[in-house]
Amino acid sequence: MTSPGPDAAGRDVAAAGSRRRRRLPLWAVAAGLVVALPATGLLPADDARDLVVRTGPVLVFLLAITVVAELCAGAGLFDAVAGRAARAARGRRLVLWALVVLLATVSTVVLSLDTTAVLVTPVVLALARRTGTRPLPLALTVLALANTASLLLPVSNLTNLLAAHRFGAGYVGVMWRPALAVLVVTVVVLLCLHGRSVSGRFVLTAAGPTPPDRVLLVVTGVVVALLAVAFAAELPVALAALAGVAVLGLATWWRRVPLLVPVREMVPWRSAVVVAGLFVAVETWHAHGLGDLLAAVAGDGTDGGDLARLAATGVLAANAVNNLPAFLALAPTAGEDVDRLATLLVAVDAGPLVTPWASLATVLWWQQYRRHAFEHGPPPTWQVVRQGLVLAPLAVAAGVAAVALA
Numbered sequence: 001m002t003s004p005g006p007d008a009a010g011r012d013v014a015a016a017g018s019r020r021r022r023r024l025p026l027w028a029v030a031a032g033l034v035v036a037l038p039a040t041g042l043l044p045a046d047d048a049r050d051l052v053v054r055t056g057p058v059l060v061f062l063l064a065i066t067v068v069a070e071l072c073a074g075a076g077l078f079d080a081v082a083g084r085a086a087r088a089a090r091g092r093r094l095v096l097w098a099l100v101v102l103l104a105t106v107s108t109v110v111l112s113l114d115t116t117a118v119l120v121t122p123v124v125l126a127l128a129r130r131t132g133t134r135p136l137p138l139a140l141t142v143l144a145l146a147n148t149a150s151l152l153l154p155v156s157n158l159t160n161l162l163a164a165h166r167f168g169a170g171y172v173g174v175m176w177r178p179a180l181a182v183l184v185v186t187v188v189v190l191l192c193l194h195g196r197s198v199s200g201r202f203v204l205t206a207a208g209p210t211p212p213d214r215v216l217l218v219v220t221g222v223v224v225a226l227l228a229v230a231f232a233a234e235l236p237v238a239l240a241a242l243a244g245v246a247v248l249g250l251a252t253w254w255r256r257v258p259l260l261v262p263v264r265e266m267v268p269w270r271s272a273v274v275v276a277g278l279f280v281a282v283e284t285w286h287a288h289g290l291g292d293l294l295a296a297v298a299g300d301g302t303d304g305g306d307l308a309r310l311a312a313t314g315v316l317a318a319n320a321v322n323n324l325p326a327f328l329a330l331a332p333t334a335g336e337d338v339d340r341l342a343t344l345l346v347a348v349d350a351g352p353l354v355t356p357w358a359s360l361a362t363v364l365w366w367q368q369y370r371r372h373a374f375e376h377g378p379p380p381t382w383q384v385v386r387q388g389l390v391l392a393p394l395a396v397a398a399g400v401a402a403v404a405l406a
Helices: 006-021 026-039 045-074 077-089 093-111 113-131 135-148 158-166 171-194 214-232 237-254 269-286 290-298 304-320 323-334 338-350 360-372 381-405
Strands: none
Touching: 026 269, 045 077, 045 093, 045 113, 045 158, 045 214, 045 237, 045 269, 077 093, 077 113, 077 214, 093 113, 093 135, 093 171, 093 214, 113 135, 113 360, 135 171, 135 338, 135 360, 135 381, 158 171, 158 323, 158 338, 171 338, 171 381, 214 237, 269 323, 290 304, 290 323, 304 323, 304 338, 304 381, 323 338, 338 381
């Protein structure tokens, strides 16, 4: 029996070292924070209880609406809408692009920005292949709208859900003007950036996917429409989303349509744990003086210049770290003033377009593009950054102006 040579022994040592150096997954680190910070008293007990009351429904909604979106995908809803868009465009790429804008906007408003990034991005890439259209302009349109179209309803973005209870006159009544201003500017800027790429005509090269069951497709469409009404009426979003899960789950079982992914993978528990960890970490930091530091940076006034200062701070923080911790950190600086709160939401919803980690939707979009744009490889980083550098300041400025003028 021979002993292993030096190369084999070295490989074994290297492999063992690699295993020792393997990083903990992000969700495990977040879970540790959720347990350790309250347990050690760094997060005071009263603050922890208040945090659970404020954020518990948000986490339930995150889990439920993701399952709703997966069931919609399993019923073929997104594919059906994209197929209708391809036929309705009648060979005109500009019309096809406009219908992609509509699809991404509605998906973001009703089902949240993360749904758009995860489920609409691959559908649009498949649509680009079927129509011989360059995929990147369509995908970049989805990326932009997944963020900038997320202002209208509380459910459109987790930051909105965290802030909705602070709008005394109702969230939609305050936010529809800045949401519309941001959306209009976004569409105009995207058209200027990508107009040449979406000009001309196309010929459909293949038929789209066939829905697995027509009855289930109709039921799914009705449920999504009812959810949109419930969310616009500002009914309890967690309960509405759970009702959507129940109805769509029963309908899928009744029609015997197989799930696209196993149930254990359908529920985004890792994302929920990471979000909970962010909640706990930022709340703990606030308990030890973060608010005073940020108040000095973001100011406390309500005139146009003060709102612009707050918006700039929010955009920079969202792109430097991520929009969710940026909102959690800056929310106390908005106080009870509705204009400052609306301004902050405009900044952290429409602003995180420059860095790949600026929002969870942006992270998910990068993953989906790499996974589904087979022959084109990863998205060109500079083109993504360039779009964000142009769009984010203009969209946020439009939204802040709408807040100030209202």
